[in-house]
Amino acid sequence: MTTYHVRAAIEDDVEAVLALRRHAEEWLKAAGIEQWTRSAYGARVIQGWIGTGSTFVVSTDDGEIIGSLSLDKGDPDFWTPEELKAPALYLYKFIIRSDHRGSGLGDVLLDWSCYRTELAGNLWLRLDCWRDNTGLHKYYLDRGFQHLTTRTHPVRMSGALFERPAELRLAKNHEARLIDHTRGGDEFPSQSADSHPRLPKLS
């Protein structure tokens, strides 16, 4: 089992996160997948999020950054003002370097994102993604997300909206071990039930 570490990104991580983004763009292009074609725009967004503490990096034991994700408020280009009132956090720029994919790390990080979502007092983990990318839609549907609707935007290609109840924990087999440095270096999921707050069940 491989051990990974998650922590909040700091300014010094900007280059590593941008390198991950470029790596993902190259992988997508080579796979013939139409997604993340506006490199400069993506880089600006990532730099802004690191500055506000919304981005997290995932590294191996030796400190090499091999993954990243951001949790932030919803994007008003896609969600209506009414929808944005819901108690939700929104997942963005979820990337795992290709040599660490398929290891179970993605599932653990989605569970961890749900945990962070609950910790911030929310009931839903949401995301918007590239609207024509059915492969990516399947990835999220297979992991407990529900497709809500798809919205179009004159310039941007995102707009397929998904959400998953934040209380879900779906990772199996614990193939990837995650040490959570945002919570004092505890292992995630923790063996201690009371360190994982559960909000009231959804009605």
Ligand SMILES: CC(C)(COP(=O)(O)OP(=O)(O)OC[C@H]1O[C@@H](n2cnc3c(N)ncnc32)[C@H](O)[C@@H]1OP(=O)(O)O)[C@@H](O)C(=O)NCCC(=O)NCCS
């Ligand atoms: C999304 C991601 C973090 C998931 O990592 P993971 O949990 O280890 O899962 P895998 O990479 O093994 O992907 C599982 C399946 O989803 C597919 N998939 C992953 N990202 C995809 C994408 N952007 N578009 C289409 N299919 C995608 C994979 O090809 C794989 O398909 P397969 O089972 O037929 O081989 C990782 O695939 C990644 O970094 N993708 C590129 C960046 C990206 O698109 N992020 C999501 C933005 S919303």
